Amino acid sequence: MTLALILIAVLMLGSAATAMLLRNLIHSALLLILSWAGVAAFYLWAGAEFVAFAQVLVYVGAISMVVLFAVLLTRQNRIVDVLIEPATKARALAGLFVGAGMAALLSVAVCYTKFPALADAAPQTSVKEIGLVLMRQHGGALLIVGVILTVALLGATILAATEAKRQPEDKP
Amino acid sequence: MSAVPFLERAPIELRDWFVQLLPGPLQWLTHHLITVVAILAVFGLFFAFTTVAERKLLGRLQNRLGPNRAGVPKFSILPWHLRHKLWGLTQPFADAVKALTKEDIVPTAADKVLHFLAPVIIVGFSLMGFAVLPFGRLLIPVELDAALLYFFAAGAATELAIFMAGWSSHNKYSLLAAMRALAQLISYELPLILSVVPIILVTGTLSTSAIVHAQGFWTFGLLPHWFVFTPWGAAGFVIFLVAALAESNRSPFDLPEAESELIAGHLTEYSGFKYALFFMAEYFGLTALSGLGVTLFLGGWQAPCAFLEFIPSYLWFMGKLVGMIMFFIWVRGTLLRLRIDQLTRLSWKFLVPLALLNLGNAAFWVLSAHWAGPLQLVRWAVSLAVIVIPFVVMGRSITTGYGPRSYRYAP
Numbered sequence: 001m002t003l004a005l006i007l008i009a010v011l012m013l014g015s016a017a018t019a020m021l022l023r024n025l026i027h028s029a030l031l032l033i034l035s036w037a038g039v040a041a042f043y044l045w046a047g048a049e050f051v052a053f054a055q056v057l058v059y060v061g062a063i064s065m066v067v068l069f070a071v072l073l074t075r076q077n078r079i080v081d082v083l084i085e086p087a088t089k090a091r092a093l094a095g096l097f098v099g100a101g102m103a104a105l106l107s108v109a110v111c112y113t114k115f116p117a118l119a120d121a122a123p124q125t126s127v128k129e130i131g132l133v134l135m136r137q138h139g140g141a142l143l144i145v146g147v148i149l150t151v152a153l154l155g156a157t158i159l160a161a162t163e164a165k166r167q168p169e170d171k172p
Numbered sequence: 173m174s175a176v177p178f179l180e181r182a183p184i185e186l187r188d189w190f191v192q193l194l195p196g197p198l199q200w201l202t203h204h205l206i207t208v209v210a211i212l213a214v215f216g217l218f219f220a221f222t223t224v225a226e227r228k229l230l231g232r233l234q235n236r237l238g239p240n241r242a243g244v245p246k247f248s249i250l251p252w253h254l255r256h257k258l259w260g261l262t263q264p265f266a267d268a269v270k271a272l273t274k275e276d277i278v279p280t281a282a283d284k285v286l287h288f289l290a291p292v293i294i295v296g297f298s299l300m301g302f303a304v305l306p307f308g309r310l311l312i313p314v315e316l317d318a319a320l321l322y323f324f325a326a327g328a329a330t331e332l333a334i335f336m337a338g339w340s341s342h343n344k345y346s347l348l349a350a351m352r353a354l355a356q357l358i359s360y361e362l363p364l365i366l367s368v369v370p371i372i373l374v375t376g377t378l379s380t381s382a383i384v385h386a387q388g389f390w391t392f393g394l395l396p397h398w399f400v401f402t403p404w405g406a407a408g409f410v411i412f413l414v415a416a417l418a419e420s421n422r423s424p425f426d427l428p429e430a431e432s433e434l435i436a437g438h439l440t441e442y443s444g445f446k447y448a449l450f451f452m453a454e455y456f457g458l459t460a461l462s463g464l465g466v467t468l469f470l471g472g473w474q475a476p477c478a479f480l481e482f483i484p485s486y487l488w489f490m491g492k493l494v495g496m497i498m499f500f501i502w503v504r505g506t507l508l509r510l511r512i513d514q515l516t517r518l519s520w521k522f523l524v525p526l527a528l529l530n531l532g533n534a535a536f537w538v539l540s541a542h543w544a545g546p547l548q549l550v551r552w553a554v555s556l557a558v559i560v561i562p563f564v565v566m567g568r569s570i571t572t573g574y575g576p577r578s579y580r581y582a583p
Contacts (some may be wrong), residue, residue, distance in 0.1 A: 061328025
């Protein structure tokens, strides 16, 4: 079991690291997707079936498309490789600072969180129970997430629709 | 176990008998390998004969004969020689040999690795959907609690493969067609999943075998309680059929490979066996989606009448599956291809609102489950009205100004 975890971790971190090092944006995006798939594999390893499938459906299925479309639609020049280097020292420092801050915050959060179920065996939950918990105890949070996503969708539609009005399609 | 008739148990018993012959450590592995091989063999052959059935049926629909020439090769060493052409049934094997022996051309500008990976990924992931379909009372490869979620998650990777194929070919037409295919797949994923949600709402489970068991009742032993025979189920089934056609790139939604407009879409730069793999993945996807449709709406492996239960359940499943495939071929021979704007409009302005309404309809069906007597009639009437009236109103509004075309022959 530990061997599988190590393999998954190497896959996840390795593909993420390679994604940052590559110059080809599409290759980077695809490797990033591989890394997300690794996260799903980790959830499967941990026995969280539902979260794993949801991860694949949302990240590999949907967010990957957003990333790839964004890369393809925003690239104006024909050159395949882009130079990725910080323009100024200040920017590089800012990036380093933000990254270090984020890492510190996350490690503090991980170190100081108490895991009450650590000693117990992993609880056997069915998808139905997860659904009931989501809908009853966390119904409010679910609604808020839904509203935020709807607003984002409407915003995107408005942004896309306000460009010059297209010719009405030719009648057959 | 003994209550189940022998024919029902036969495949499982055969597998268990074979597994027991092997030493202990190998048993677990063999157990699963046999399942995988069985799926590959059955659905590989099913794919082969679907192509020949499609070509023959399309031929008949167009007043042609279809392929009928491929017979058995002449084994001249044999003392006798089968002269019958076998109605051209060996055509798919001839096609396979042709695809395998063709030259595999990779463009020099192509991204070699991604160009190779795209067909591999698309076939791999299109096969994964079969893992959770219950083919019979005892025949389900993997019993998952979140089976439906798994099915759609497995299908999500095909979009990625189409993008990889289009981008790595380094061809404008391939990339354009891949983007168009992605727009289509993303548009129709929504109605596809929304048409399935009412089933989950009514049965309260994501497990495919539990959904089939929920449909295993009959009124007077004759009328099956399949979900397609309820107002919300019928509407969901129609939405599912349209979305499944679009998801598997079938006519009338086969724009991604429209020959006359974009050569062959993202397949332009593929040849030989890699092209055949894409073709295969398309049929596997169609078969898996049809199997899901059978499982969710048409009662899965349940017999249509109680007294017909003596026929093994997997034969019922395969029969319904063949029926679905024949229906898809019939649609291909009948309907005209849509334009890309009509295609996306149909999804976003018609199917998605209808599917959302249908979700509310199913909620009403669950809440009114205890109604009895004359109220039962009210329940059916309300449920029908909720779906039929918006269908007519929206259908009218989406087709205004598109009268039937009149054709005139040149004088």
